[in-house]
Amino acid sequence: xxxxxxxxxxxxxxxxxxxxxxxxxxxxxxxxxxxxxxxxxxxxxxxxxxxxxxxxxxxxxxxxxxxxxxxxxxxxxxxxxxxxxxxxxxxxxxxxxxxxxxxxxx
Numbered sequence: 001x002x003x004x005x006x007x008x009x010x011x012x013x014x015x016x017x018x019x020x021x022x023x024x025x026x027x028x029x030x031x032x033x034x035x036x037x038x039x040x041x042x043x044x045x046x047x048x049x050x051x052x053x054x055x056x057x058x059x060x061x062x063x064x065x066x067x068x069x070x071x072x073x074x075x076x077x078x079x080x081x082x083x084x085x086x087x088x089x090x091x092x093x094x095x096x097x098x099x100x101x102x103x104x105x106x
Contacts, residue, residue, distance in 0.1 A: 078085045
């Protein structure tokens, strides 16, 4: 009597796959790619977050550079015209003059 050999359903499913998908090198490459893209310490999401942080910090640096330039220009102006700076900023006056403060209403 010939007995019918039972086939494993997993083996049948694996045999239905195309040969390149059953290749161990292909499977290894796919698993490695999934690991590097999603699960690694330096995954794609982390790299995007770091890139946006770098961009934000570079914008802040440009803003601080502009503030430094403005402060240096004000310093040069103050050093060259000390009397005008003192009169405008601190409302200083000479003994024989009156100071009128004009406030612009918006």
